[in-house]
Amino acid sequence: MRNRNGQFILFVLGFLLSINFFAWLVVFDLKRNKFLEVIFFDVGQGDAIFIETPTGHQILIDGGPSFKIVEKLAREIPFWDRSIDMIILTHPEKDHLIGLLEVLKRYKVENILWTGVVRNIPEWREWVNLIEKEKANIKIAQAGQKISCKNCQWKIEIFYPFENLNGREIEDSNNTSIVSKLTLGDLSFLFTGDISKEVEESLILSSFDLKSKILKVSHHGSKTSSSQKFLEKVLPEIAIISVGENRYGHPHREVLETLGKYGINVLRTDKKGDIKISFDGKKYEISNF
Secondary structure, three states, X not given: OHHHHHHHHHHHHHHHHHHHHHHHHHHHHHHOOOOEEEEEOOOOOOOOEEEEOOOOOEEEEOOOOOOHHHHHHXXXXXXXXXXXXXXXXXXXXXXXXXXXXXXXXXXEEEEEEEOOOEOOOHHHHHHHHHHHHHOOXXXXXXXXXXXXXXXXXXXXXXXXXXXXXXXXXXXXXXXXXXXXXXXXXXXXXXXXXXXXXXXXXXXXXXOOOOOOOEEEOHXXXXXXXXXXXXXXXXXXXXXXXXXXXXXXXXXXXXXXXXXXXXXXXXXXXXXXXXXXXXXXXXXXXXXXX
8 A cells, every 4th residue: 555655656746747847848938039039148258149040040159268158058048958050160269269169068069160270279179179079060161151941031141251261270360250141131130250450341342241230340349340431331220249358458449439420339248248139020129138
């Protein structure tokens, strides 16, 4: 009799736990993005941008200078979801690369897009080892490529680099940064990595449509980027500056003044924290957390 009572209690406990689990599934499912969300994470002096598309695809552009990105992702990705559809490493500098190392250890990554540029630093060597073990579909970025899916209304276009850089050793890879544009309906985001005015000038002379409502300001607001000509070509409503405490003077006063001159609304991660832009197909909303 005692044995039957024990079995009954275990059955009830198991039943209650299963109900609780499925309740959590429902809660997380309700929280899952039904539209487009782009989050510029506050990861200090570095870049980390998380995109979730209306089709449920998850794309991470860069990972910041530390493993803080893992905590950030845990808030956005349900605990049972251990995969990311795509990682884009704009360029292999520590402030964009380090966080991705831990992401690769914790999540199954289906696709990786990067330039293949060689850097003689331990973090680069670990990155190469990890992506080889990951067995993801690895693509070398080059202008003209497009990322989308069947029947998707969103797309990501690659504008830069203009040539295949795979295997080239470059000491300062900022100017090799992948420049891409995410578009859904009449909303678009231009992601610029850490390019300088020199590359901005090349993009201005290209045939690519740079005009975008949201601009990720290059190189954390450095005065070496964000020329007036480039801003006139992009004509953003919002400029996001991913920046943290630093010794470089980022964002530079000159850049802030130029952005102000064009009436562009500037949002900084060091002031606002994580910056989320949600788009329902008609209007976009900005929230901070």
